[in-house]
Amino acid sequence: MTDQGFKLLAAGLAIGLGAIGPGIGVGLLAGRALEAIGRNPDAEGKIRTNMILAIAFAEAIAIYALVVALILKFT
Amino acid sequence: MDLHISLAAEKVFDLFGLPISNSMLAGWIVTAFLIAIAIIVRSQLSLIPNKLQIIAESVVGGLYSLFEAVVGEKVKRFFPLLATFFLFIIFSNWIGLLPGVGTIGFHKIEDHHEVFVPLLRAATADLNTTLALAIISVVTIQYFGIRSLGIGGYLSKFLNFSNPMYFFVGILETISEISKIISFAFRLFGNIFAGEVLLAVMAFLIPLFVPIPFLALEIFVGFIQALVFSMLSAVFLSVATQKAEH
Numbered sequence: 610m611t612d613q614g615f616k617l618l619a620a621g622l623a624i625g626l627g628a629i630g631p632g633i634g635v636g637l638l639a640g641r642a643l644e645a646i647g648r649n650p651d652a653e654g655k656i657r658t659n660m661i662l663a664i665a666f667a668e669a670i671a672i673y674a675l676v677v678a679l680i681l682k683f684t
Numbered sequence: 685m686d687l688h689i690s691l692a693a694e695k696v697f698d699l700f701g702l703p704i705s706n707s708m709l710a711g712w713i714v715t716a717f718l719i720a721i722a723i724i725v726r727s728q729l730s731l732i733p734n735k736l737q738i739i740a741e742s743v744v745g746g747l748y749s750l751f752e753a754v755v756g757e758k759v760k761r762f763f764p765l766l767a768t769f770f771l772f773i774i775f776s777n778w779i780g781l782l783p784g785v786g787t788i789g790f791h792k793i794e795d796h797h798e799v800f801v802p803l804l805r806a807a808t809a810d811l812n813t814t815l816a817l818a819i820i821s822v823v824t825i826q827y828f829g830i831r832s833l834g835i836g837g838y839l840s841k842f843l844n845f846s847n848p849m850y851f852f853v854g855i856l857e858t859i860s861e862i863s864k865i866i867s868f869a870f871r872l873f874g875n876i877f878a879g880e881v882l883l884a885v886m887a888f889l890i891p892l893f894v895p896i897p898f899l900a901l902e903i904f905v906g907f908i909q910a911l912v913f914s915m916l917s918a919v920f921l922s923v924a925t926q927k928a929e930h
Binding site: 672680684 | 867878915919
């Protein structure tokens with residue numbers, strides 16, 4: 610396979626595999642947050658704010674994988 | 685129509701020998717806009733507010749209570765920095781969504797083929813901008829930490845010789861501060877640049893109607909990333925300035 614072919618394959622694998630972990634992580638986060646809101650509807654504002662913050666942390670890992678894929682594709 | 689995506693921001697012209705990129709131009713436009721709004725609202729402050737003053741008051745008041753919930757009573761010291769982060773980042777993100785940004789430009793010959801250079805590009809879609817914001821954030825966190833706890837008090841978080849385990853924890857803390865810079869920079873850059881790529885590809889594939897939900901997504905993402913950047917800075921500031929409890 611040519612160099613170019615390897616690069617494209619690597620880009621696809623980078624984001625494909627890199628999104629598995631954060632996907633599971635965000636799902637767990639949101640699930641627990643919804644459960645917490647169900648148990649204590651008064652704390653909805655606080656729970657939502659902290660959930661968004663934690664989701665941003667988990668999402669950042671997926672973004673690192675995306676940046677690697679973009680670098681592979683465009684340089 | 686060609687699809688043109690460039691990871692690095694392209695240079696548009698030279699100013700006194702320094703290259704000026706299209707993302708810098710957009711950053712200057714956002715800065716000028718924010719300063720103009722601030723000066724206009726300030727000059728028209730009155731007890732009976734006009735529409736612009738109502739909007740400005742609700743934005744500033746909302747941000748103040750948001751950060752007060754995170755930082756507590758030290759919000760007075762940190763609010764200018766955190767609110768500036770939020771406003772600059774949210775408008776820099778959104779300027780990339782305006783029609784014409786990224787599409788209006790000129791052609792240039794580079795390496796024997798013609799490239800398209802857009803005149804404007806979202807300021808935060810350039811790693812330079814996000815890296816600068818990240819460095820400002822982390823350095824300011826260190827500064828406020830040293831100011832609250834004293835140099836010895838604050839550096840004891842990183843250099844602790846009382847116990848070999850605490851020494852190792854200190855090293856981990858140092859590495860974690862450096863990784864904050866990288867994670868701040870790449871989170872913001874990755875989100876906004878990927879959004880631009882997504883919009884470009886969607887508009888290239890199906891220009892009618894289909895880009896609309898993606899534009900809505902990008903508006904939302906721009907807001908969330910500004911919120912996350914400033915909230916994370918607020919959380920780290922509050923952690924760095926609180927007295928260590930043993």
